Amino acid sequence: MKRTAILSILMGLAISTVVIQSCKKNDTPAVVTKPTLYDSLGSTTMVTDPKNSSAKIEQGYLTIRSVIDSTIFVIAADDNINKFFNVLLMEVTAGNTSGFSALSKNLSDFVAVGTGAKNFTYGGKNMVAAHDPAQNPRMNGKAMNDDFDSFEVDLVKGAGQNGIMPDNPALKSLAAIVESLRTQVVQN
Numbered sequence: 469m470k471r472t473a474i475l476s477i478l479m480g481l482a483i484s485t486v487v488i489q490s491c492k493k494n495d496t497p498a499v500v501t502k503p504t505l506y507d508s509l510g511s512t513t514m515v516t517d518p519k520n521s522s523a524k525i526e527q528g529y530l531t532i533r534s535v536i537d538s539t540i541f542v543i544a545a546d547d548n549i550n551k552f553f554n555v556l557l558m559e560v561t562a563g564n565t566s567g568f569s570a571l572s573k574n575l576s577d578f579v580a581v582g583t584g585a586k587n588f589t590y591g592g593k594n595m596v597a598a599h600d601p602a603q604n605p606r607m608n609g610k611a612m613n614d615d616f617d618s619f620e621v622d623l624v625k626g627a628g629q630n631g632i633m634p635d636n637p638a639l640k641s642l643a644a645i646v647e648s649l650r651t652q653v654v655q656n
């Protein structure tokens with residue numbers, strides 16, 4: 469074979485390699501996903517569940533559940549709004565924590581899904597039904613705007629008990645989600 473023919477074959481090979489490489493690049497574009505609020509709360513990193521040392525739990529879910537549980541306790545002691553939770557509080561006082569566990573799970577699942585968690589689903593009532601005493605006998609009366617404000621203050625306190633301070637950007641984002649639900653919860 470002539471030298472020029474070999475050269476042109478080699479050049480052709482070089483060009484097709486470049487084309488294949490660029491095709492490959494186009495076929496498999498890098499997937500760039502924006503971090504979610506759930507990611508900033510700890511994401512899917514598995515850690516030991518402090519409530520059950522033989523189980524693992526996603527750090528993001530653990531952060532949320534810890535804040536929720538603390539907030540439920542803050543609400544229980546808050547005379548501005550604890551009357552709404554009278555069914556729950558009577559149960560707990562009588563030593564029955566099943567309602568507390570169910571509320572903790574539903575609230576945590578709700579917030580987890582709302583902040584971008586992928587491995588959880590919310591199976592409770594929608595926000596209107598959950599806060600309408602006619603549809604949820606565990607809701608003792610209709611919440612007013614003032615009650616909602618108290619709920620938000622208690623949530624910030626619950627977060628603070630877990631080292632999440634009011635200037636934390638994740639808490640600010642969460643507060644914005646909570647605020648967006650005001651009209652569904654306050655139904656007067």
Ligand code: HEM
Nearest residue numbers: 552556574575578592593598606607611615616619646649
């Ligand atoms: C954006 C704010 C709020 C969110 C995301 C929220 C979320 C929830 C969720 C997910 C449930 C459980 C529903 C179910 O199990 O099917 C629930 C129940 C309840 N919520 Fe809210 N809530 C909010 C604000 C409030 C406020 C302001 C009050 C009253 C002042 C309130 C009082 C209650 C009560 C009494 C229950 C029933 C608790 C029980 O199971 O014993 N919530 N809420």
